[in-house]
Amino acid sequence: MRLRELHCPVALLPEGWAENVLVKFDEQGWIRSVRTGVEAWGGAQASGPVLPGMPNVHSHAFQRAIAGRTQRVGPGEDDFWTWRQAMYAFARRMTPEAVEATAAQLYVDLLKSGYTAVGEFHYLHHQPDGTPYDDPAELSRRIVSAAREAGIGLTHLPVLYACGGFGGAPPSEGQRRFLSDVDGIGRILAAIAKDAADDPQLRVGLAPHSLRAVTPEMLRDALAALDALDPTAPVHIHVAEQTQEVADCLAWSGKRPVAWLLDAMPVSERWCLIHATHMTPAETAALAASGATAGLCPTTEADLGDGLFPAPDFLAEGGRFGIGSDSHTRISPSDELRMLEYGQRLTRQRRNVLRREGFASIGLGLYAAALEGGAQALGRPLGRIAPGRRADLVVLDADHPLLYGKRGDDVVDTFVFSGGPGLVRDVIVGGRHVIRDGRHEREDAIAAQLRRAVERITRAG
Numbered sequence: 001m002r003l004r005e006l007h008c009p010v011a012l013l014p015e016g017w018a019e020n021v022l023v024k025f026d027e028q029g030w031i032r033s034v035r036t037g038v039e040a041w042g043g044a045q046a047s048g049p050v051l052p053g054m055p056n057v058h059s060h061a062f063q064r065a066i067a068g069r070t071q072r073v074g075p076g077e078d079d080f081w082t083w084r085q086a087m088y089a090f091a092r093r094m095t096p097e098a099v100e101a102t103a104a105q106l107y108v109d110l111l112k113s114g115y116t117a118v119g120e121f122h123y124l125h126h127q128p129d130g131t132p133y134d135d136p137a138e139l140s141r142r143i144v145s146a147a148r149e150a151g152i153g154l155t156h157l158p159v160l161y162a163c164g165g166f167g168g169a170p171p172s173e174g175q176r177r178f179l180s181d182v183d184g185i186g187r188i189l190a191a192i193a194k195d196a197a198d199d200p201q202l203r204v205g206l207a208p209h210s211l212r213a214v215t216p217e218m219l220r221d222a223l224a225a226l227d228a229l230d231p232t233a234p235v236h237i238h239v240a241e242q243t244q245e246v247a248d249c250l251a252w253s254g255k256r257p258v259a260w261l262l263d264a265m266p267v268s269e270r271w272c273l274i275h276a277t278h279m280t281p282a283e284t285a286a287l288a289a290s291g292a293t294a295g296l297c298p299t300t301e302a303d304l305g306d307g308l309f310p311a312p313d314f315l316a317e318g319g320r321f322g323i324g325s326d327s328h329t330r331i332s333p334s335d336e337l338r339m340l341e342y343g344q345r346l347t348r349q350r351r352n353v354l355r356r357e358g359f360a361s362i363g364l365g366l367y368a369a370a371l372e373g374g375a376q377a378l379g380r381p382l383g384r385i386a387p388g389r390r391a392d393l394v395v396l397d398a399d400h401p402l403l404y405g406k407r408g409d410d411v412v413d414t415f416v417f418s419g420g421p422g423l424v425r426d427v428i429v430g431g432r433h434v435i436r437d438g439r440h441e442r443e444d445a446i447a448a449q450l451r452r453a454v455e456r457i458t459r460a461g
């Protein structure tokens with residue numbers, strides 16, 4: 001159902017909380033006007049506090065299918081690299097139908113948790129033996145189809161993945177579904193860009209997988225190809241997630257990954273560095289100064305034993321960040337923001353660590369920062385209830401017991417630290433009412449598609 005207006009009893013505007021807010025949308029899903037002090041209105045009414053929808057800057061949709069399948073002990077120490085082998089084994093079983101069904105269900109779950117846009121870091125390109133599909137963009141188009149069915153905004157980021165390690169090391173058997181060259185990824189980019197023409201819900205960018213998966217020459221050539229298509233398109237890359245990655249980068253180049261990237265590439269506001277977990281103080285300051293977004297995924301980083309991002313120092317330097325759910329072990333912006341703050345509390349043994357100037361509320365300060373950084377990272381006009389932005393809104397449940405008597409900043413602190421998805425009642429994306437009373441209009445059909453797909457790949461495995 002597409003809305004043309006929404007009256008909000010209270011809403012979080014760029015200048016702060018406001019009461020009796022009337023938001024009007026145009027037919028393309030843009031916010032046309034925002035008025036405050038409108039006490040009576042005969043149109044659509046929000047049933048609780050209204051927040052800007054949260055962008056999710058980092059998703060590997062197919063990995064949702066392995067949630068809960070990697071929590072068993074191995075023969076030795078378990079870490080990111082042993083998890084990766086389990087992920088590779090499962091990736092070989094994903095059919096195009098399973099990719100689309102898994103993504104559609106994931107995107108419904110993202111919406112129900114309060115995410116209204118997602119950056120899909122998509123590296124599953126080919127058939128299990130590495131043979132391209134007849135349509136090289138087959139699996140990317142499956143992702144786009146899933147996003148459109150669910151009604152979530154999408155920044156699609158086809159991944160350039162060519163090597164198995166730094167310096168152009170040969171890939172492993174488990175990586176063959178991911179592999180592409182610059183020309184191949186350029187064809188996928190061009191195909192999806194054509195599909196995205198005139199669709200305000202879809203943006204296309206590029207994701208060089210990591211410095212270990214591309215050579216410097218490939219990275220430069222891929223950026224040139226992207227610039228020829230769209231010189232403002234987002235660029236996302238994994239970097240410095242693991243200490244072994246840092247050691248390998250030093251052995252290859254004499255520099256740490258973030259330092260190498262900042263020295264060798266034109267890192268700017270269009271870039272999003274995913275994880276950037278292991279940085280020196282100098283790298284932290286330089287990344288902040290570049291204007292790039294740090295794409296943080298605290299629940300996945302905890303699940304994989306990555307380590308803690310140096311958030312206090314990065315924020316003190318004016319750095320920008322967005323949040324993502326990455327491998328989707330958990331799906332909730334509240335979980336990501338809470339884990340971001342709680343990790344710092346545990347290591348520093350004090351409370352309310354990630355303070356932002358101008359915000360007395362830790363929850364609101366983090367939420368506002370993730371809105372701003374997420375919109376920048378996805379390259380879409382999101383994150384504010386303001387004219388010229390996308391009409392992406394989250395309505396919290398005023399009847400939930402956790403919100404009784406809560407007003408203003410206490411609402412967001414409750415959402416982030418105590419409530420989570422259970423507080424989300426309605427979600428509007430691009431002016432379309434996609435979640436109503438906690439349910440998606442195609443929830444049952446999408447779940448049935450996923451069940452059939454899982455049953456088929458389980459039998460095949």
